[in-house]
Amino acid sequence: MFDEKSLRELAAFEAKGPILSLYLNVDPTQHSADEYRLELREMLKQAEGLVDEADINAVKRYVDLEYNWSGRGLVIFSRQAEQFWRALSLAVPVRNGLTVAGKPYISPLVELDGFYGRYAVALVDRQGGRFFLFQMGELVTQEGTVGEDVRRVRKGRGSSVVGMRGGSQASGRKEAAVVQRNLRDIAAALVAFCQQHQPRHLLLAGADPTVAQLREFLPVKLQEIVVGTFNADMLSGEAQIRDEAFAMLKALEEKRHRELVDAVVTAAAKGLNGVVGLDETLSATHEGRTQVLVIEQGYHAPGYRCQSCGYLTTQKLERCVFCQGRVVEIADAAEAVIGQVIEKGGTVEVVENGMLNAHIGALLRY
Ligand SMILES: [Zn+2]
Known part of the structure; x- marks a missing residue:
């Protein structure tokens, strides 16, 4: 069973090479196992060339032969070359996502743990x-x-x-x-x-x-x-209590998210401690001002990152405006900013929708 100890273990793990982190929503009330399998195949294609083939194959093998599809969310971390493998079947739904990095990508788990932990x-x-x-x-x-x-x-x-x-x-x-x-x-x-x-x-x-x-x-x-x-x-019955309680928590979380989005949008409109939009959010985060990053589920946006200081921007630059470092294009500036916010001690809230057309914003420390 997933608990805080497993989370700490995951957070502490550092690999010598790329780890595959995979989140798959498998809520049986939404789609069939076959449909989820298909989605998984598509997701794994994104990882080709980025992680060892052994990791992709390990995930396929697990889902085809071992996984029992009993929960609402499946989370897998794999680094076969270092005998690292975790497959978590969760009773709570997760958002689809695949990440390749030197550490397990745990922020969605952190968020789930905070609420349903x-x-x-x-x-x-x-x-x-x-x-x-x-x-x-x-x-x-x-x-x-x-x-x-x-x-x-x-x-x-x-x-x-x-x-x-x-x-x-x-x-x-x-x-x-x-x-x-x-x-x-x-x-x-x-x-x-x-x-x-x-x-x-x-x-x-x-x-x-x-x-x-x-x-x-x-x-x-x-x-x-x-x-x-x-x-x-x-x-x-236990199952009835479990489902009622779960539905209630979920509704409360959605309400909390709506209030948070309102707070961000209002603060930004009044020129107070809030920003909306990718560029503004990236700048505020670079200055260490982001306290709560609010991002719409499934939002991705290409951008640029300074290889020396990590500055993220949507502007194509040759050299970083802060440190003159080399700036490279990255596939997803939204995900990169999530990492920065967590590193700097802020929190990330992924909301269903309602960020107007901005998709991303933040409540600021000052
Ligand atoms: Zn820089």
């Missing part, structure tokens, strides 16, 4: 709770807690010798007290579960009033990581 779902009713921990969309562990049966308390109704009205009120109060006690216990168990597993996000599931009541019993630190709630039955 580690989250918990607490499914509750008035008696107990079921807690699930997910990593990259896969269930890692689950626990349950059961309190006093609320229905047994309710059954006591009517049998009261005091009389229907009084008895009913008393049992109603007793029922509420049992529910309160149960929810307090569920909250305590959830705190322990989160302390042990350290999720980054928490989703609460169950009937609305129960979820709202539980929320009040949670310490502020846990309330802060609650990113959403949804309706679910206590008897829901």
